[in-house]
Amino acid sequence: xxxxxxxxxxxxxxxxxxxxxxxxxxxxxxxxxxxxxxxxxxxxxxxxxxxxxxxxxxxxxxxxxxxxxxxxxxxxxxxxxxxxxxxxxxxxxxxxxxxxxxxxxxxxxxxxxxxxxxxxxxxxxxxxxxxxxxxxxxxxxxxxxxxxxxxxxxxxxxxxxxxxxxxxxxxxxxxxxxxxxxxxxxxxxxxxxxxxxxxxxxxxxxxxxxxxxxxxxxxx
Amino acid sequence: xxxxxxxxxxxxxxxxxxxxxxxxxxxxxxxxxxxxxxxxxxxxxxxxxxxxxxxxxxxxxxxxxxxxxxxxxxxxxxxxxxxxxxxxxxxxxxxxxxxxxxxxxxxxxxxxxxxxxxxxxxxxxxxxxxxxxxxxxxxxxxxxxxxxxxxxxxxxxxxxxxxxxxxxxxxxxxxxxxxxxxxxxxxxxxxxxxxxxxxxxxxxxxxxxxxxxxxxxx
Numbered sequence: 001x002x003x004x005x006x007x008x009x010x011x012x013x014x015x016x017x018x019x020x021x022x023x024x025x026x027x028x029x030x031x032x033x034x035x036x037x038x039x040x041x042x043x044x045x046x047x048x049x050x051x052x053x054x055x056x057x058x059x060x061x062x063x064x065x066x067x068x069x070x071x072x073x074x075x076x077x078x079x080x081x082x083x084x085x086x087x088x089x090x091x092x093x094x095x096x097x098x099x100x101x102x103x104x105x106x107x108x109x110x111x112x113x114x115x116x117x118x119x120x121x122x123x124x125x126x127x128x129x130x131x132x133x134x135x136x137x138x139x140x141x142x143x144x145x146x147x148x149x150x151x152x153x154x155x156x157x158x159x160x161x162x163x164x165x166x167x168x169x170x171x172x173x174x175x176x177x178x179x180x181x182x183x184x185x186x187x188x189x190x191x192x193x194x195x196x197x198x199x200x201x202x203x204x205x206x207x208x209x210x211x212x213x214x215x216x217x218x219x220x
Numbered sequence: 221x222x223x224x225x226x227x228x229x230x231x232x233x234x235x236x237x238x239x240x241x242x243x244x245x246x247x248x249x250x251x252x253x254x255x256x257x258x259x260x261x262x263x264x265x266x267x268x269x270x271x272x273x274x275x276x277x278x279x280x281x282x283x284x285x286x287x288x289x290x291x292x293x294x295x296x297x298x299x300x301x302x303x304x305x306x307x308x309x310x311x312x313x314x315x316x317x318x319x320x321x322x323x324x325x326x327x328x329x330x331x332x333x334x335x336x337x338x339x340x341x342x343x344x345x346x347x348x349x350x351x352x353x354x355x356x357x358x359x360x361x362x363x364x365x366x367x368x369x370x371x372x373x374x375x376x377x378x379x380x381x382x383x384x385x386x387x388x389x390x391x392x393x394x395x396x397x398x399x400x401x402x403x404x405x406x407x408x409x410x411x412x413x414x415x416x417x418x419x420x421x422x423x424x425x426x427x428x429x430x431x432x433x434x435x436x437x438x
Contacts, residue, residue: 051426057409057413060413061409062374062378064377064388066407067394068392071404072401073402073406074402154282155282156282161283161284169282169284182295183296186289187289190285194280194281198280
């Protein structure tokens with residue numbers, strides 16, 4: 001008789017897929033979100049508007065709808081037949097880019113304008129000022145919000161099971177179908193997500209403590 | 221009937237169901253958020269521990285897992301809900317847990333002098349919490365609560381997973397008949413974005429309406 005416990009390694013393997021979704025989504029979101037935030041603060045009027053529309057759209061549409069829109073609609077129509085994993089990472093990333101742009105924008109704006117003016121006075125170019133003076137401070141300030149984003153993407157990654165990505169929840173549902181026993185598999189999945197949420201948050205916070213500049217927050 | 225005519229009339233049915241879900245879960249999630257926060261701050265150690273554990277659990281679980289547990293796993297324990305109520309209950313619990321964090325932070329941020337003044341006026345603890353602390357804390361927590369309600373509006377689409385005939389599930393069904401995913405899902409996306417934007421504007425207005433001049437400096 002096969003029990004749920006025999007499937008435990010099978011479910012656990014999903015942790016790697018879930019972490020892959022999270023890492024991919026966070027990284028792509030960072031690559032999109034950081035330039036967008038700089039554009040929104042320092043950019044031209046039209047650039048600001050474009051960033052605002054981007055952030056508005058991706059923050060106001062359910063992930064479920066985005067996944068279906070891109071997987072069945074936009075990617076095939078543009079000639080890309082993507083596998084579920086790649087598509088999910090891209091959608092998570094696009095969406096996180098919208099959220100991360102707002103996290104970074106808030107952080108950049110919380111740094112006094114004097115810092116930027118001082119950089120320009122020292123003869124730095126606009127980009128040098130942003131890169132050497134503003135961003136090192138802004139990224140540290142943005143860190144707590146960014147940790148939150150980890151927890152949000154982690155939990156949203158579970159929704160990618162609708163495309164059949166072999167992450168924790170997809171595997172859990174297969175086990176439920178195979179064993180006809182819903183209770184234990186779902187509790188195992190729940191336990192894994194709780195461990196990843198709190199364990200991951202703790203881990204990232206340790207990095208934060210390491211990169212902290214004493215007295216930075218609260219000085220501005 | 222043309223594609224758009226039948227699509228829109230279909231979608232409207234789903235939209236009504238989504239609005240029903242939201243009409244029940246938004247007010248009740250706010251109520252749950254307030255109750256959990258009060259229980260954690262003012263309850264004795266046992267109540268505070270239970271409320272805190274509940275919040276930690278619900279904030280650690282993805283909403284979709286909570287929803288599937290409520291609908292598919294709880295019947296094994298003899299607890300049955302219809303799809304609609306399973307969705308509503310999962311949404312209330314999840315959103316309430318997140319909202320309670322903002323309210324708890326807000327309660328803690330109220331100056332202790334307010335509490336002392338209430339006691340000096342002869343108020344009981346319950347009167348103090350209801351008439352003095354919560355009206356101020358709620359105002360401070362409102363921006364956070366608003367965020368959570370926007371999330372709730374978007375995540376209401378998950379109700380499709382347990383078979384509720386709401387906006388997204390109707391759109392998906394219609395797509396399986398017509399297979400025009402770009403038109404169908406982008407229209408659906410815009411309806412959700414419309415709801416989220418209206419809610420944002422409404423709550424910003426509410427925030428301004430409730431604002432007490434000078435409260436921020438206390």
